[in-house]
């Protein structure tokens with residue numbers, strides 16, 4: 001008999017797998033609530049919110065949307081600070097880019113376990129499928145997540161449970177094993193068929209993963225930041241700024257962040273009290289933030305590079321305003337740098 | 349029943365939702381929370397969060413560069 005008394009917390013990423021895994025367990029009469037962790041690197045929303053050209057796309061948070069489809073509560077937890085250690089010191093290393101997937105999954109399940117204990121829930125659900133992801137979802141790494149997170153047999157993966165040893169909710173009869181699935185491998189077909197069976201027609205399909213750390217360009221910028229900051233520690237603003245603009249490092253001691261369009265310029269405006277910023281007053285052009293300790297000579301170089309990205313790029317001379325965080329500003333006339341003098345290696 | 353304000357300006361989603369969620373957990377059924385944000389996504393996300401968690405959205409809309417959402421706390425579990 002389905003048992004209403006038992007409660008599960010489900011890790012909701014906003015993708016199809018966690019949607020289905022949750023639904024499968026709800027179908028067995030279990031009370032489920034969702035949990036979603038915000039690490040600061042989640043692809044969710046941010047870029048849409050910043051970039052004007054993306055603003056006609058629906059700006060919905062997929063995890064909230066999934067919870068609404070399922071009719072369950074969703075608890076969104078800020079884990080930005082705790083996540084630093086996962087990213088900086090991953091026990092199991094990184095994937096293809098700076099994605100510490102195995103440690104990340106373990107961390108998230110351990111946080112879900114903590115929530116479960118505080119709220120007297122009985123077990124944890126994830127949408128993991130054996131063989132789906134090269135690092136965290138292999139037959140040999142799935143027990144690692146269960147063990148290292150401390151969740152042990154209270155971790156149920158409904159989409160591939162039939163390929164794994166029976167967990168506590170199955171052994172206790174809270175859920176029927178035959179009502180779970182035995183998916184494996186990279187094919188998405190079984191999930192799509194199950195989605196159709198449940199009548200889910202629309203869902204997010206994250207390509208590489210659920211966060212920016214799987215993105216090569218983003219990871220390159222993060223490595224550059226770590227190489228040039230005194231420690232690998234970071235604040236939310238640091239990692240947010242890696243998502244915006246063109247990043248150019250003409251000298252070891254400073255980097256320029258050049259807005260690529262209106263939405264980014266507007267977002268970057270909010271940082272003018274923390275960084276020296278440049279903008280062209282004689283022509284239109286992007287807002288530029290300077291990250292690092294700079295000399296007057298560095299600022300002239302930065303101004304000539306910034307001039308190359310504005311409407312005055314072919315003018316003999318443009319006026320750039322140098323704005324300091326304390327509110328002072330200084331105009332300088334510079335010639336836009338010749339394209340041949342922009343070293344490709346400066347692009348981060 | 350009291351009215352409270354929450355400033356979630358300059359935060360990008362999901363931070364405004366997290367702030368609303370954490371603040372709402374401290375309030376009582378019937379209390380009003382007025383939230384102001386600058387992330388345009390908040391106009392969808394905060395009401396979605398309210399719907400799934402049983403709070404009532406009294407109004408949600410864009411006012412210039414800001415998004416203003418007024419909600420009323422529903423039945424609380426705790």
Ligand code: SF4
Pocket residue numbers: 099100101102104105136208209210211212213214
């Ligand atoms: S893709 Fe990102 S969020 Fe997803 S498991 Fe890997 S590191 Fe964690």
